[in-house]
Amino acid sequence: MYTRVTADPIDANTVLAHVGTADDGAVLTFLGTVRRQNDGLPVRGLRYDAYTAMAERTLASIAGEANQRFHPSRIAVVHRTGELGIGEVSVAIAVSTPHRVDAFDAVRYIIEELKQRLPVWKKEHYVTGEERWLEGAMPPASEVSGD
């Protein structure tokens, strides 16, 4: 498993290079990207702040859970921090599996869990010059007891 939180731009091919073995019949990549509007407001860009040390641990936990549930051959997950422009990649998930169904399930699991649990916050910069932190998700109660 390859999991990272990084301030550097994410290159999809570099993430993809961490997955895929001779036993795999499927390689699936998900990229989250910055879109130019949110709730009808034109967005100029955004900033991701992270509790980096905890986010790295949380990413590793989520990838480990996906590993146990779906038995992929390889998992790679990278989340970006810092200032991002429109179209830039905020998160990349790559999974390789012998059969495609497990790849879709594993990628879906990772992105949904990450959105609920990863200690990362997003501030949108609008074309008007205003900015605001986005409303986030409360981590589920089951997580509140620890690892």
Added chain:
Amino acid sequence: MRIRLLLFATYRDLAGTGEVELDLPAGATAADAVDRLRSSGNGASRLPARPVLAVNQNYAGPDTVLEEGDEVALLPPVAGG
């Protein structure tokens, strides 16, 4: 005992700082650390009384008993992805 409090995003903006050192009595809990911070005045009093917490980088409940050198983080609702 000394502990380190970390604040992020909206909570950091409210408190006006991302990191605070506190001196707490032995046996203090994570909730005690939050109470102490909120009573320190300025914007910190506007922090929620029971935020989501992490102790040493794991999600933790308010009753978690702290130890010397622990890192307690106050986490606003998360928005990764």
